[in-house]
Amino acid sequence: MNWLQSFADFHRGLDRPEFQARFPHPFLVIRVLLQGDRNKTESTTAPLSADDPGLSNAPLEILPVKSQRGLAAVDLGRARDNDLVLRSGFISARHARFDQENGTWSVTDLGSKNGTAVQFKVLKADAPQAIESGAQLIFGGAFQATFYSSDGLYDYMQHYYWFDE
Numbered sequence: 001m002n003w004l005q006s007f008a009d010f011h012r013g014l015d016r017p018e019f020q021a022r023f024p025h026p027f028l029v030i031r032v033l034l035q036g037d038r039n040k041t042e043s044t045t046a047p048l049s050a051d052d053p054g055l056s057n058a059p060l061e062i063l064p065v066k067s068q069r070g071l072a073a074v075d076l077g078r079a080r081d082n083d084l085v086l087r088s089g090f091i092s093a094r095h096a097r098f099d100q101e102n103g104t105w106s107v108t109d110l111g112s113k114n115g116t117a118v119q120f121k122v123l124k125a126d127a128p129q130a131i132e133s134g135a136q137l138i139f140g141g142a143f144q145a146t147f148y149s150s151d152g153l154y155d156y157m158q159h160y161y162w163f164d165e
Contacts, residue, residue, distance in 0.1 A: 090142035
């Protein structure tokens with residue numbers, strides 16, 4: 001199932017101010033690149049290319065980047081107590097963290113085993129990287145995501161899903 005399509009269909013008809021009021025937080029539009037258990041797979045976390053033909057075939061999901069615990073930081077990882085949970089052996093229990101300061105978002109790799117990349121460049125552990133709407137992220141070599149501000153996601157859906165309105 002394409003969760004992004006379902007999300008777009010459900011919220012069709014909202015104008016920009018209504019959409020932003022309902023969703024003031026950013027989103028990840030995410031797709032699975034590798035499936036299975038990293039301990040049973042021969043796949044490596046070699047750098048991925050935006051031209052990889054497999055990227056366009058995987059289903060899209062949408063995840064809100066907001067804390068489930070009322071905190072400023074948003075944690076991503078395999079463990080169930082993260083705000084964003086990616087269930088895969090390629091993802092560390094505590095993989096990455098999103099933070100917002102003075103209106104600017106950043107992502108930090110938390111020393112994950114298989115790494116985090118922004119714009120196809122692997123991050124150093126514990127070194128925050130500023131990100132803007134449209135930034136391409138890869139978690140553990142297994143998930144590709146695009147980070148969207150609320151406004152950026154509205155534009156994306158207007159272009160790709162609501163173009164007939």
